[in-house]
Structures are given as structure tokens and as C-alpha cells.
Amino acid sequence: MASVDNGHPAETERQGPGGRRGRGRRVAAALTLVGVLLAGASLLRDYFDLRWHSSAVDGTPGPVGPARSSSADPTGTPGMTGAPTSPAGDGIGLDTLAVEQGGANIVALPRALRGQAGYDRALTISCPRNTAADKHREVVYPLRRRYFDLATIVRPYFPDDPRAAAYVSVLIAVRQSDGTVNRLERGGREARQDAPASLSADVEGADELALRVQCESPTGVVVLTNARLIAQ
Missing domain, CATH: 1.20.5 (Single alpha-helices involved in coiled-coils or other helix-helix interfaces)
Known part of the structure; x- marks a missing residue:
């Protein structure tokens, strides 16, 4: 050990x-x-x-759901939910201005359209007879260079021919310093009863505004709804 x-x-x-x-x-x-x-x-x-x-x-989007489908009415009923819209609440209503010329071309809204959605503040202009002496109708408003833009919706109404088309032209008159007047077309839009269309036009510098209506059928009217002028 x-x-x-x-x-x-x-x-x-x-x-x-x-x-x-x-x-x-x-x-x-x-x-x-x-x-x-x-x-x-x-x-x-x-x-x-x-x-x-x-x-x-950077705002990378997350998962999104399915797109919503349009609810446009394929039958083309006046006042359909799929109609275009014009800006609401901007500027002043065109119907609040005094008519300078063509007041006789403004008529009452047809009874069949009264009370229908989409026909608020309607300005209704009669169609011409489509003769040599009556090819178009005009309504003239004084603007006095106070407005920038016009916006409205064109809604033709032809009880005898719903597929007929109408055309609305926007013209302005500008007075020159020498007294002459230049008349210029600033926009236009074709529409049908089953296909209303939005119309907007630049009216800056205009002394007068003229709305000219032409129709395929003389038995109808052209309704401008929610027509508004954007002020300077």
C-alpha cells in the first residue's frame, strides 16, 4: 500500500x-x-x-378580396344605377344662372322621368326638328369670365326611339379688346337613352357659354343633370 x-x-x-x-x-x-x-x-x-x-x-398591399361587379342596368332604363356621375357639391348649379338666349328651347322634364333617381336639377332642352332651318338648339348663359369648368351628365330621352343618339356641344364666346367675339368649341359628348355620358369642359376666360343640342330623332329631349360651374 x-x-x-x-x-x-x-x-x-x-x-x-x-x-x-x-x-x-x-x-x-x-x-x-x-x-x-x-x-x-x-x-x-x-x-x-x-x-x-x-x-x-412602402405600402406593400396585403391580400385583397374579389373586385365588386358593376350594377349597371343592361336594359338602359332612364336613371339606371350604372350611369356616370358628375361632381356633387362643387361650384354652382347652371340652373341658377339667368338664360341670356334660347330660353324657349328649355322645356319641362318629361312626366315619365319625374321623380326618378339621377334626374336631380335637370336642365331639359328640346331636340331640333332636323330641317334645313332647325338643325340644332342652343341655350346661352352669361359667364363673365367667372368660371373654370363645366360638368354635367347628358341623358337623352326618346320615347319613340330609345336607341337614337344625341350630341351636346360646349361652346364659349370670348370678347376681344377690339370688340370682336371669338366663338370656340370646348368639348362635346354623344349619348343615348340607354347610355348616358358625363360631359366636362374648360370654360376659363369665357364671357358666354352656349350649350348646343343635336338629335337623331326630333321627338325627344336632352336632359342635362346636375350641371355645375366651377367658380374661380
Whole structure:
């Protein structure tokens, strides 16, 4: 027993400081690996945070539902829900201005259209007889260079021929310093009873506004609804 105690130290004692250094290297390696994993996780988190922030800033859209279908009435009934709309609440109603010329061409809204949706503030102009002396009808309003734009919806009404077309032209008169008057066409729109159409025109600088109506059928009228002038 004495030989064990004096001449041959235990295995752990023979390793001495070298054994402790081995364990230290293993612990250091393990800590390094843990550090690398933590750093990698941090980078991944920062990457996905950046992607999320970028999509929020640039407005990348999320999932969207199906598009809504139009509710236009294929039968072309006057006042149909699929008709175009004109700006509401802007400017003043054309029907609030005094008529300068052509007042006799303005008629009452046909009884069949009264009370129907879409015929608010209607300005109804009779169709010409389509003769050599009566090819179009006009209504003239004084603007005195106070307005920028005209907006309205053209709604022809032909009880005898619903497929007949009508055309509305927007003309302006500009008085020059020498007294002459330049008359210019600033827009126009064709429409049918089953296909009303929006009409807008630039009337800036106009002293007068003329609305000219032409019709395929002489038995109808052209209704301008929600006709408005945008003031300067």
C-alpha cells in the first residue's frame, strides 16, 4: 500500500495543470459556439424586422378580396344605377344662372322621368326638328369670365326611339379688346337613352357659354343633370 501512496500518484493528479487546460479549451469552444448561435439568431431577427418595416413603409398591399361587379342596368332604363356621375357639391348649379338666349328651347322634364333617381336639377332642352332651318338648339348663359369648368351628365330621352343618339356641344364666346367675339368649341359628348355620358369642359376666360343640342330623332329631349360651374 505504501508503494501506491509514495511512488505512483493517482491519474487525476498526473494530469495536473495540462488536464485543467484541456477542460478550459473545451469550455471556451462551447462558449464560442453558443456566441455564434446567438449572433446568428440576432441577425435573423434584425433581417426579418427590417423586411417587415420596409413593407409597412412602402405600402406593400396585403391580400385583397374579389373586385365588386358593376350594377349597371343592361336594359338602359332612364336613371339606371350604372350611369356616370358628375361632381356633387362643387361650384354652382347652371340652373341658377339667368338664360341670356334660347330660353324657349328649355322645356319641362318629361312626366315619365319625374321623380326618378339621377334626374336631380335637370336642365331639359328640346331636340331640333332636323330641317334645313332647325338643325340644332342652343341655350346661352352669361359667364363673365367667372368660371373654370363645366360638368354635367347628358341623358337623352326618346320615347319613340330609345336607341337614337344625341350630341351636346360646349361652346364659349370670348370678347376681344377690339370688340370682336371669338366663338370656340370646348368639348362635346354623344349619348343615348340607354347610355348616358358625363360631359366636362374648360370654360376659363369665357364671357358666354352656349350649350348646343343635336338629335337623331326630333321627338325627344336632352336632359342635362346636375350641371355645375366651377367658380374661380
